[in-house]
Amino acid sequence: MKNKEITAPFGLHWFRRDLRLRGNPGLCWNLEKTRGRVLGIFFFDGSFLARPDFSANRFAFFMASLKRLQEELRERGGDLLVLDGGPEAGFQKLFELLSQRGHPKPATLSFNRDYEPFARARDGAIENFILPLGIELHTERDHLLVEPDEISKDGKPGSFYQVYSPFARRWFEKLLEPEVQNRIRLADKKPVDPCLTWAEPLGHEAQRLDQLESYIAENSKAVTIPIPPAGPAAARAALKRFQNKIDDYARDRDYPAQGGGSGLSIYFKNGSLTIAQAIAELELGREKFATKDGRSTFLRELCWREFYYHILFHCPWVEKQSFVAKYRNIQWENSKKHFELWKNGQTGYPVVDAAMRQLKQTGLMHNRARMIVASFLTKHLLIDWRWGDRYFMKMLLDGDMAANNGGWQWAASTGCDPQPYFRVFNPTLQGEKFDADGEYIRRYVPELRALSTKSIHNPSSIERAAAGYPEPIVEHAAARLRAIRRYQ
Ligand SMILES: Cc1cc2nc3c(=O)[nH]c(=O)nc-3n(C[C@H](O)[C@H](O)[C@H](O)COP(=O)(O)OP(=O)(O)OC[C@H]3O[C@@H](n4cnc5c(N)ncnc54)[C@H](O)[C@@H]3O)c2cc1C
Incomplete structure (x- = not known):
């Protein structure tokens, strides 16, 4: 039996390393486009477990972040489905289920961009799979404040920096541009309240598709360390603690016993917090590159992160061999x-x-x-x-x-x-x-x-x-x- 939820257009947001709702650009776009009818999905690819860089501890932290996200979505009447299989198989499975139940395909699919070589190849393949289906695909920037191809050497398209200081000078200038300032200002924009009722008709089948609990249980046997608090609330708490220390950052950051760092890298990694949000909350963004105080020093460190993404994007072979x-x-x-x-x-x-x-x-x-x-x-x-x-x-x-x-x-x-x-x-x-x-x-x-x-x-x-x-x-x-x- 069809009801209004079944026929009204809805969207999918594919979560990857953007595990939060607040100020999530791809999700915000989709919620606006579909008037809040967005289902969150995450595809778990089993081949990931066989990667040489797989870490059961990091995976546990990731799963804990995913769990927080699922809880947050459910509190708002929405949902996150964690589906087995890579994205292509996962999308197919979901579309089949929708069709069996008399639902149309989703009208939109959104995700935030990723820059690692593996992710770029995967996303290219998914675009080719999704576009012929007539689904509107929309991607956004999220993980980085300045994307790797937005800074080019001498303004020549496709060229890139190989030395940090000139890159960083350019990056600091870029932060002053009205468009970037505006992006920082909007980084914390709340998504419209999702009312994701359309997930309901999938009923128990959707819940049965969801594999999150079994992944958490299976992986927990291999975890060897205490896993820190995960998710956006934990990230915000770390940010608050750092807010009181940032002025001493230039002095304290080099001393391992002092814990002078922000402790934010684990949250940036999964997108529980973005660097744009950290910059907004800490009221940064107008500092000068060469100033030696805590705030500029912290920005220079964030810039190292973006510099290394710039390099990886332009020279993906560094993953496997020396740059020089x-x-x-x-x-x-x-x-x-x-x-x-x-x-x-x-x-x-x-x-x-x-x-x-x-x-x-x-x-x-x-x-x-x-x-x-x-x-x-x-x-x-x-x-x-x-x-x-x-x-x-x-x-x-x-x-x-x-x-x-x-x-x-x-x-x-x-x-x-x-x-x-x-x-x-x-x-x-x-x-x-x-x-x-x-x-x-x-x-x-x-x-x-x-x-x-x-x-x-x-x-x-x-x-x-x-x-x-x-x-x-x-x-x-x-x-x-x-x-x-x-x-x-
Ligand atoms: C051999 C080596 C391996 C590293 N591996 C990683 C890694 O896998 N993941 C990772 O996030 N960082 C890595 N770093 C960079 C740095 O050590 C960590 O980002 C930092 O220790 C994280 O703690 P924090 O968040 O308190 O940093 P803070 O001092 O508070 O710095 C703020 C943020 O700036 C970024 N940052 C700081 N220093 C660097 C740097 N040298 N390069 C790139 N980004 C930086 C991080 O996102 C960090 O969270 C590595 C550095 C070295 C020398």
């Missing part, structure tokens, strides 16, 4: 034994070990510590940056291809605008400088807790033996020289 061609044939040592010791925080360099253990215990690592351990792996141990990149993606809750790849290639000196190859961090000095009183080391390397601040960064052999802590697996000066020679 001459470093594609570095003769890596690739010692499996050293790699295991590094992963397990047993290198004998306290700050490196603290960082690696933080990663294992929390799924996160402070930015300074990421730089130290990535430099140590690639330079001291001469292990291929791709091994480290992959391990980080397995472990990090905020694991994000563009930023992770950019960070690794920066540290390994193989990327665009990298750390010069001859700059090899001395891990002991890095510890002394950025963890002066050893608080970070004491937190994650408990066997060294009782050591004095003077010796904690480089314990004597006697202290190591007494604490059950290993000798350094490589000697710094010799490893440094070996790395420089190898790169030369």
Whole structure:
């Protein structure tokens, strides 16, 4: 039996990494277009589980974010269906079900753009599948404030920046443009209240299609860390906490024990919050590139994120190989034994070990510590940056291809605008400088807790033996020289 819900036009919004309602541009467009008759969908692709960068912990956080989204939609009378199979199979299944029940196809489909190579190929295929069906397809920007092709070198279409500073200068100028200012202003625009009653006629069948609970239950067995609070409310709470600290950000951000960062990367990753929303809430956007205060420094960090997306978009091959061609044939040592010791925080360099253990215990690592351990792996141990990149993606809750790849290639000196190859961090000095009183080391390397601040960064052999802590697996000066020679 048909009723008015069945025949009135409705839309689908395909959620991917935009897991929120508030200020969601694709969803807002669709809600306006269909007068609030939008069903949220998410396609779970089983092949994702087999990807080398799959992380059960990050997946658990993602699923928790998805769950919040589903709850939020249900509270408003709408719904989110989490469908099995990739998007093409999922769309087909949904359309078949609609047709069996006498519903028309959806009038609209919206989604927000993604820039990773895999996602771009997938979205292209879906466009080709959807458009011939007469469904109006609409995509929006969401994940980035300035999209990768909106900044080009010397204004030449298709050209791109390979060096951060000129890119960032341009990005800061771009933020002042009225269109971008307007976008920041609208970033928090609430979607019209959804009244998604059309999902009702799908009845129990829709609920049976929904796989979210079973994914959560199945994956939870593999989770190894406490999963932080997920979803937009948790993201807003983190943002509020950071609001009180932003003026000290330039000073505090480099010290792993201080927690001077915003803690927002996990929320940006899934779109529980966007950088446009953070900029709006923190009342940023008119700062100057070169100013050294907390607010400009924070904006420059957000800009690193957009820079690495700019690079990944224009050079998708960086996912698999070095940006700089001459470093594609570095003769890596690739010692499996050293790699295991590094992963397990047993290198004998306290700050490196603290960082690696933080990663294992929390799924996160402070930015300074990421730089130290990535430099140590690639330079001291001469292990291929791709091994480290992959391990980080397995472990990090905020694991994000563009930023992770950019960070690794920066540290390994193989990327665009990298750390010069001859700059090899001395891990002991890095510890002394950025963890002066050893608080970070004491937190994650408990066997060294009782050591004095003077010796904690480089314990004597006697202290190591007494604490059950290993000798350094490589000697710094010799490893440094070996790395420089190898790169030369
Ligand atoms: C080897 C290596 C791997 C990294 N892997 C990732 C990753 O997988 N995902 C990820 O989000 N960040 C990654 N980073 C960047 C950075 O370490 C994290 O973004 C940051 O530690 C997250 O904490 P926060 O949100 O408190 O950062 P804040 O200091 O508060 O910075 C604010 C935001 O700016 C962005 N940002 C900050 N620093 C960088 C940077 N160097 N590159 C790109 N974006 C940045 C992030 O979105 C971050 O949330 C990596 C850095 C290195 C050196």
